[in-house]
Amino acid sequence: MSLRGADWLARSIAQSGQSHVFFIDAVLRPTLMALEERGVQPVLAHSEKGAAYMADGYARLSDRPGIVAAQSVGAANLAAALQDAYLGRVPMIAMTGRKPPSAQHRNAYQEVPHTPLFAPVTKWGTAVEAASDLPRLFRQGWAAATTAPPRPVHLDLNGLMGEVVEQGASGAEPADLSGWTAPRHRPVADAAEIEKVAARLRDAGRIVILAGDGAALSGCGAEVLAVAEALQAPVATSLGARDMLPSRHRLCVGVAGSYSAPPANKVVHQAELLLMIGCDGGDQVTHGWRLPHPGAAVIQIDADALELDRLPAELSLHGDPRGTLKLLLEALGQPQRDAGFAQEAARLMADWRSGMAPRLTNNEAPIDPARLCAEISAALPQDGVLVADTGYSGIWTGTLVDFNGSGQRYLRAAGSLGWAFPAALGAKCAAGDRKVVCFSGDGALYYHLTELETAKRRGIAVTLVVNNNRGFGQGWPNLVRAAGNRPEVAATLLRFGEHTDFCALARGFGLHSIRVERPEQIGPALREAMAADETVLVEVMTGIDHRAPEPWTPEASE
Missing domain, CATH: 3.40.50.1220 (TPP-binding domain)
Structure with a gap:
């Protein structure tokens, strides 16, 4: 008997070795229920971006396509979220529903032509009109996502929730694409x-x-x-x-x-x-x-x-x-x-390290993020995973955290602020017993604080380190100068209020949290958090005037 589209999709995803898929309701409900029956965990996020960033982190650590889905009205949000995966060369399969052709171009509720929005952030995309088309196009999408350069693909499914494709007859046996990981092919030069x-x-x-x-x-x-x-x-x-x-x-x-x-x-x-x-x-x-x-x-x-x-x-x-x-x-x-x-x-490298050494052991408060990076280097397990946001989070961790070059991994945002926390949750879904540490600024964490609830509900355990300087630190000195060296003026544009308590917010979601105000507290807090079997938020109180290493720039005449 021919499998329905929903059953074909669920069985194929499960047979292909995926452990998790990520979504925003309402889409592919029969498929998601069938996936759970087969041991694949559907992870409901709180926004299309959150779901996409989770799938992105999952893909970067597993080399398998991250699978994410959203209904028609959320498709524009999902398309925007694929930019980081596209720039980061990450294999993903994004699936959206859309109302059937009879509802198009008639002012249908919540419906716009969203396919063009995916064009700049996907490698390939197509409409899936019927269940009989699904086996061929899903296979083609998986292949496109994993061949060099790996990047997202988009499958636009007939039906607001993809139900036209789900309910039809696929006419095919389930596919096993478990061997198709990125990079799928390894040709060598002449x-x-x-x-x-x-x-x-x-x-x-x-x-x-x-x-x-x-x-x-x-x-x-x-x-x-x-x-x-x-x-x-x-x-x-x-x-x-x-x-x-x-x-x-x-x-x-x-x-x-x-x-x-x-x-x-x-x-x-x-x-x-x-x-x-x-x-x-x-x-x-x-x-x-x-x-x-x-x-x-x-x-x-x-x-x-x-x-x-x-x-x-x-x-x-x-x-x-x-x-x-x-x-x-x-x-x-x-x-x-x-x-x-x-x-x-x-010698250049040794001299620079020598000059930075005092900051790596700095005992002053507010805490120097350089000291935080040194403590992360010491605490990260031999097979640990560090996930960093863009901007100053990328600079701090990219210059001052040491890696062993073998078992440890470093995943960084390709430019989307707020990416790191949901990406870390997705990475943990692929990591098994490996420890995952997220390095996020407070400004970045505000984007996806609600995914603390996802971490608690799904039992996803990451160590969430919040570098809290109560503002956007990267551009702070330039703005102060532009404001005539008047921090009180610059603060209206780049500083946050002093009343937010991230530890209290984490506790409100049912999670443990640790507030760090002195440098000597960082190491014990990291070790305690990593030992836990749930997400633990470690709020590290740093200073906005601490500057990350700056790049050397050649003179124009050089």
């Missing part, structure tokens, strides 16, 4: 082109490797380090690739670009040849396209053909970074390389 790159690298002067989000997705940390060792080349990363290398490795100089500590940009700027591995060349990682030095040669390795030659490249290799780097290592052999430049880069 052997002759790899030989050309190897020859160029053997003869080059100061080489710097810049590994980006595509390299992190490929999981090529070991190969990057092996190439770096062979070439005696310092390695900088994008913010999204922060966790792929051991932070304390002698060749690692940290995050390059706008969210950088000074040494990385200095080292990249000194390169005679920049080897870009899975790195997009956008304005953030190049600090507004001021890196590398205009005279530097560029060689690129990327699985995404559209990323090749955005910066003028001398040579480019189209292939999965991990597989291509393995062949490049063989082609390089054991070149004789001068280690002087790598040693100089290591």
Whole structure:
């Protein structure tokens, strides 16, 4: 007997290894009930953005498509929420309902043509008119989401809640797509082109490797380090690739670009040849396209053909970074390389760390977020996951939290403020027993405070660290200067009230919370929170005048 669309969808999602799906009612109700019967947990969120960010975090940690659904009236909100996943190269399947064709263009209640809203933030999308179309189009969407570059796809289902597709006959057996994880295919570059790159690298002067989000997705940390060792080349990363290398490795100089500590940009700027591995060349990682030095040669390795030659490249290799780097290592052999430049880069890094050391042990209050980062580095388990928001949260954690380059993971917002907390909940759904720590500013947490209720109801355990400086700290000094050095004027635009008690709010949702007002309290609070089997909010009272590391910027003449 042919399966109904709802049964086909539920069985296929379950057989494909998904543990959770995320949604806002009212959509796909029969499917969601059938999923729960098969052990897949439907997670009801409090907004379409919250649901999408949960699916995003789930996908980033599992490499499986995050599945999110909303009814027609919420489709516009859901589309807006996919921007971060699109920019972050995250596989997702977003499903929406829409009223049937007979209700279109007739001022139907809550209905607008929402499909165009998904075009800028999805890789592929289509309408699913009948249940018989669902097996083919769902499979195609899953494939599109997981092939390089992985990104969201959109399936627009016939029926306000998708009921036309759910109730019809699918005419197909359930699909098992469990082997289709991102990146699904790993083609390697042409052997002759790899030989050309190897020859160029053997003869080059100061080489710097810049590994980006595509390299992190490929999981090529070991190969990057092996190439770096062979070439005696310092390695900088994008913010999204922060966790792929051991932070304390002698060749690692940290995050390059706008969210950088000074040494990385200095080292990249000194390169005679920049080897870009899975790195997009956008304005953030190049600090507004001021890196590398205009005279530097560029060689690129990327699985995404559209990323090749955005910066003028001398040579480019189209292939999965991990597989291509393995062949490049063989082609390089054991070149004789001068280690002087790598040693100089290591000294720059050591000097900067030495200068920052007093802040990492700062015992003053309000608490310096640098001290908070040091305590997170010490407390994060060997397989722990740190989820960070955008803005100052990304800068603090990207420059001052150390990672082991193996079991630990770092997930960061690609630019959407408020992303981190719901994303951390989704990541925990994929993490199993691994500990998940969320680093959020107070301004970011205000976006999705209601998901504390979701954490409690679904029993999702994350350590939610709130860096509470009672305002938007990143732009604070600039606004104070613009206001004529009158903080009381600037405060009307960037400061929050002093009466919000995040700990009390957490308790109101039935969760445990810990308020930290002294630096020596941070470590014990983190360990207590991580030991719990539920979400614990750790509110850390920091100062808005504490400045995160600032990137080094080359002079215009350099």
